Amino acid sequence: MSRSDRNPQYYCPLNDKFISLNEADLLVVSREAKEDLPPPGEPVAKSNIVLRRAYEAEAEEVEDMCRYFWDETEIFCFDQTFDLNECVNFLALAEGEIAGLISWKRLGEAQIVVVLNVYPEFQGQGLGRMLLKEVMEQGRKQGCRVIRVATSNDDLPALCLYQRMGFQLTAVVPDVLRQHHDEEITGFAGIPVRDELRLERRL
Template sequence: MVSRVLIRPMTEADAESVGEVGFAAWAANPVLNDFGTEMPECVHRAFCDFAATGSPVILVAERAGEIVGWTAREGDADYVSDLWVHPDHQGRGAGRALLEHVFSLMRGEGIERARIATHARNAGAIRLYERCGFVLVWRGMERSAAMQMDVEKVHLEKAL
């Protein structure tokens, strides 16, 4: 049985947990962490820095008082810049709940489409996005600010 997930805005007190959840999700995915021995430290720092400064744009998924995932809308209003679920909680509805909440907010803002992107070989994320109604619109090389390198990415869109 999947327990209920509470979606709420991140608070300053959540920043450390948000950074750790994002890094744990990234580190558990071999597709995302096969870029050299220095990369985990760089990415861990990027997650922690973003969480420390990104509270206005971050929503967290909480289950039984524990932050199990989070999402952010940084940049364009129709763009979901981040979606991270702790590996111990993947496949239990937190990612979908976060996306559905973001879709509701976007509709309330009059936004007609949602955009998201991920590593081109991140099959689990792509599968979730497609199950939530996204369709693939682009595949190619793109600069990752957190990783400071070009990576193969896919862009997906969903009509709201």
């Protein structure tokens, strides 16, 4: 798990520009001011957002999306490597276009989120939150008792999202990502990608 810096991963509303991880930075703003920031393009009407399982014929698009963000389709987290093809892949479509992906796998009574991505053009419109809510509902129906996610130490937007959705930090695995990649990569805002942060919430 370490993010690709080849592709823009976020949108900067102040410069109206899609930006890479190294170009990204933190700015603390009031909630009120945030509401006035322009989205990247026209916001998608809720009625034009569809969440559904990816069809087998969409395997390539699912892999492309994973590669866009992670440069790979096998994701290392929770001490093991998850192959996307063995996960439940769930898509968010905005006006018919693939906008977001969440991939998960059941391990015992736990639902493990392996991938959660929203393309920059569609970020900030609640799709990440919707995808997580949807898979939590699936997990509950299937009798899972807990949902777990892992993220890297630099991924401050994801940490914000998970904690605002009721997840709590359960473990830090120091240096595991640096060792996994055999080198130190820089992530969000130039922060070195080193540690895996694990979070969970009860379902």
